[in-house]
Amino acid sequence: MGIEILFLILAIAVVAFGIGVLVVSRRSSAPTSAPPARPARPTTPPPEPTAEGDVLVAEPPVEELVEPEIAPELVKPPSLRDRLAKARLAFTGAFAGVLGRSGITEESFEDLEEALLRADVGVGVTTELIDGLRAKVAAKEITEPQELLDALEAEMVSRLEGSDRSLTFEPGEAGSPNVWMFVGVNGVGKTTTIGKLSNQQIREGRTVLMAAGDTFRAAAAEQLTTWAERSGAEIVRGAEGSDPSAVVFDGVERASSRNIELVLADTAGRLHTKSNLMEELKKVRRVAEKGAGRGTETLLVIDATPGQTGWPQAREFGEATNVTGVVLTKLDGSAKGGIVFAIETELGIPVKLVGIGETIEDLIPFDPAEFVSALVEP
Numbered sequence: 001m002g003i004e005i006l007f008l009i010l011a012i013a014v015v016a017f018g019i020g021v022l023v024v025s026r027r028s029s030a031p032t033s034a035p036p037a038r039p040a041r042p043t044t045p046p047p048e049p050t051a052e053g054d055v056l057v058a059e060p061p062v063e064e065l066v067e068p069e070i071a072p073e074l075v076k077p078p079s080l081r082d083r084l085a086k087a088r089l090a091f092t093g094a095f096a097g098v099l100g101r102s103g104i105t106e107e108s109f110e111d112l113e114e115a116l117l118r119a120d121v122g123v124g125v126t127t128e129l130i131d132g133l134r135a136k137v138a139a140k141e142i143t144e145p146q147e148l149l150d151a152l153e154a155e156m157v158s159r160l161e162g163s164d165r166s167l168t169f170e171p172g173e174a175g176s177p178n179v180w181m182f183v184g185v186n187g188v189g190k191t192t193t194i195g196k197l198s199n200q201q202i203r204e205g206r207t208v209l210m211a212a213g214d215t216f217r218a219a220a221a222e223q224l225t226t227w228a229e230r231s232g233a234e235i236v237r238g239a240e241g242s243d244p245s246a247v248v249f250d251g252v253e254r255a256s257s258r259n260i261e262l263v264l265a266d267t268a269g270r271l272h273t274k275s276n277l278m279e280e281l282k283k284v285r286r287v288a289e290k291g292a293g294r295g296t297e298t299l300l301v302i303d304a305t306p307g308q309t310g311w312p313q314a315r316e317f318g319e320a321t322n323v324t325g326v327v328l329t330k331l332d333g334s335a336k337g338g339i340v341f342a343i344e345t346e347l348g349i350p351v352k353l354v355g356i357g358e359t360i361e362d363l364i365p366f367d368p369a370e371f372v373s374a375l376v377e378p
């Protein structure tokens with residue numbers, strides 16, 4: 001009985017082992033399942049056309065807004081009238097006083113006389129102007145205050161008209177340059193004037209050479225060299241303390257050899273009261289005209305700021321170097337613009353150029369009508 005139970009248990013175990021082997025073999029032979037596929041990203045369908053009534057209209061694409069470019073505003077350079085605001089102050093109060101009266105009185109003449117003297121027109125010219133106005137009022141040619149002011153302006157312009165204010169340039173054979181020499185006391189702006197004028201002449205198509213004849217001030221040659229580089233001019237300079245006549249002569253010779261048309265000759269500043277320095281200036285002028293050079297301009301540069309102190313300078317330099325014209329600098333910062341009348345009426349030397357600022361364009365030809373209008377008109 002026990003043996004039968006033992007055989008039964010053994011048989012059950014064998015059957016169970018066989019079933020287990022069969023299950024394992026089936027699992028190992030089954031194919032490996034692929035990983036689940038990633039779901040596709042949903043796409044946004046194109047917009048449906050919208051219906052307007054019975055017509056389907058597609059919505060237009062949205063255009064990017066572009067800001068329009070705004071052109072920079074052009075700044076108008078100051079006029080001569082703007083630049084002479086300081087000088088015009090001498091006349092503003094006087095003219096207001098004249099126009100504020102019902103008629104022409106003795107106070108009207110006194111106001112105008114004071115204004116002319118404050119502007120440094122000079123005693124002689126002022127007296128002549130006022131006497132002329134008195135005569136016209138006495139003759140009933142002028143009866144109203146505004147007519148009095150208009151007559152004064154017209155008379156001031158007439159005193160400055162008739163002069164040749166052009167810069168003399170004589171076309172000639174190649175190798176025969178024009179020479180423009182610049183003279184004046186220290187600090188009036190000779191070197192700066194040469195630099196500006198060089199730039200302007202080159203713009204007009206002329207070839208230019210600068211001669212650094214101010215050998216007493218090292219900074220002058222350096223400054224002139226800078227202007228030459230900026231404008232495209234050539235330059236001749238000597239050692240500090242060398243003979244200025246030799247420098248100018250070398251400049252003229254180089255210009256001649258290179259067919260350069262115009263030589264701008266700088267000179268050292270000197271007081272008009274120093275006779276030895278004035279004699280040296282005469283020598284520079286004589287040397288500049290030797291050989292191939294032709295001295296066509298001697299320009300006296302005067303600072304307008306001190307006013308009537310420039311009148312003796314003009315007289316002395318004119319006698320020493322045969323001055324052909326005046327360059328009046330720093331006129332924009334001066335209340336003494338009336339010196340123009342003293343120079344022209346007393347000495348007969350025309351003002352050819354005026355400096356009214358720092359830029360190259362601020363060196364301009366002198367125009368009498370424009371100058372007087374900027375000086376006296378409110």
